[in-house]
Amino acid sequence: MKKQPDTTPFDRKRIPPKQNFFMMPLIWAICWFATRSSKLRINKVRMKGLKPPFLVLGTHHAFMDFLVSPLALFPFRANYVSELEGFENYGEWIYRQVGCLGTRKFVNDISLIKNIRNVMLRKGILVLYPEARYANVGTSSELPESVAKLVKYLDVPVVVLNMRGNYLQSPIWNLTMRKEVLLDATITQVFTREEVEKADESEINAKLSEFLAYDEYAWQYETKMAVTYEKRAEGIEKPLYLCPECGKEFCMKTSGADIECTSCGAKRHMTEYGRMVKPDGSEDEFSHIPDWYEYERRCVHEEIGADRYALDMKVRIESLPNAVNFIDLGEGRLVHKKEGFYLTFKDYGKTEPETMFFSSSSMTSIHTEYDYRGKGQCVTLSTVDNTYFIYPLEEGFNATKIQFAVEYFYKLNKKGS
Structure with a gap:
């Protein structure tokens, strides 16, 4: 008999535990061995004497980011904002033990903000990767305005971790490890608490954007780092x-x-120099x-x-309601217009297709994948309680092009509002 999928929504309100104290030596050892051959160099700026609580914003290149970050923060423990795919892939228990807060990408999650606040109130460290996806071509994405609002709300020091080499070592479009690539990271206290209080949101956004900026191919060419x-x-x-x-x-x-x-x-x-x-x-x-x-x-x-922009095609859909399982929802239809996405499909347990609408005005960008778990290109659309992984069944689908359109539609809708 076919096993029934678990449709129970992920518990977004559950307060995340601190990183397991007894697991920290193992975590640091794994990170050290993983980065040893790449000769990771960590530069610290304005970090002397800084104690929790504080917020860390990191650049997001590749999986290696999660191995560099704990070393940059040593000897402190931290909590990390993570998408639910990681929870599902590695198991919720282990992700909780390493201090992860589960969320979905490009949605307004009030429970997540409350849990971030809880981490600060207990004098912790929260690591957030505001780009919310790996770099497509090794360059930084535009910083959402909501980050500055979060900084003002938390009222704690802000640290930026800008990493280099992580993308070049394993770009999202071909994950094969380039062993010659060396790793470099700079961790900087960009704002003290007093500086946060004095700065307005536009000043915070501008300065954080400056410190989070990167161009991996420019860095590779300047340093003459050969990839053979x-x-x-x-x-x-x-x-x-x-x-x-x-x-x-x-x-x-x-x-x-x-x-x-x-x-x-x-x-x-x-x-060889990119x-x-x-x-x-x-x-x-x-x-x-x-x-x-x-x-x-x-x-x-x-x-x-x-x-002339048009996206209207037959797609295959999987949903991820929790940290337990993906649910195959079969075929559907994806339409993208200026006002947003229309996703038509028959949800699990339903007898008739329904259309979900995802407004452009609420999506600063979209999560993209080039070969998600060997299934090909896809984009995801999320509500606070479900994520829909959308794969093309027709020609004319490219995740990058869809991303460009989403980001532009967001700006057009914002300008028109």
Whole structure:
């Protein structure tokens, strides 16, 4: 008999425990061994004498972030905000023991804010990765305005942990470890409590954005850090989905260290220092990978401005209501317009399809995956009590393009409000 899935919502209100004191030596040992070969260097700025409670904002490159952060905070324990996928993958008990607060991405979760406040009231440390997803091409995302509001609400010192090398070592579009990459991290007390009280939200946001900014490919080129992995370009066609020569979408393919357009035949070669060069070795305005990425963003903006952006396709849907299991919801339909997403499907236990609406005005961005657990590209849409993992069943789906559209629609809706 087929086992019935557990549909019980995750307990968002449960106060998170402190990191298990007796597990801390093991956690630090695991982190030390994991980063040893990469010669992790940690630079501390304005950290002398700082005691909890304080808030830590970290850049978000790759899974390695979770191994660097505990070492940067040593000898302190901390709580970490984590998405529910980690709870489901590794088990809720272990995630609770290492101090994780479960939440969903790009939703307004009042229970999470209350629990963050609880960590501060008991004189703890809370680590938050405000980008809420790994870097697509090794550059920082725009900082949500809500972060400055949180800083003012908590009224504690604010620390920024800016990491380098984590993305280059294992980019989200090809997780194979690049063993030559070295790791570097700078942890800085950006605001004392007194400085938080004096600054307004715009000043806080501007300064935090400055300290959280990074460009992995610029850093790689400046430091001449060679990546000799022969297949170093394979998978990068997922974020670099548009040909800069002919402008056609979803026609890029990669092999080894090369990327090629199947429509016009244009080719680029990724050098050992992360530059995209033409077959003759020359560079152009797309040689710096983030510039190519930002060109795609501008194209999406132009497409929306000309009323040519369209997403209406058949999809496969899985839901994650808790830290126990995913639930296969079968086929559905995803439509994306200026006002938001329309997701039509038959929810578990229902007899007829229903349409859920996710407003653009509430989504600063969207969570994207390039090959989630071997199932391919997907995006997720969340309510406070469920997350829907959405996979394409038709051509024309690219998670990066959808992300660009979501971020632009949010700004357009905000401007119009």
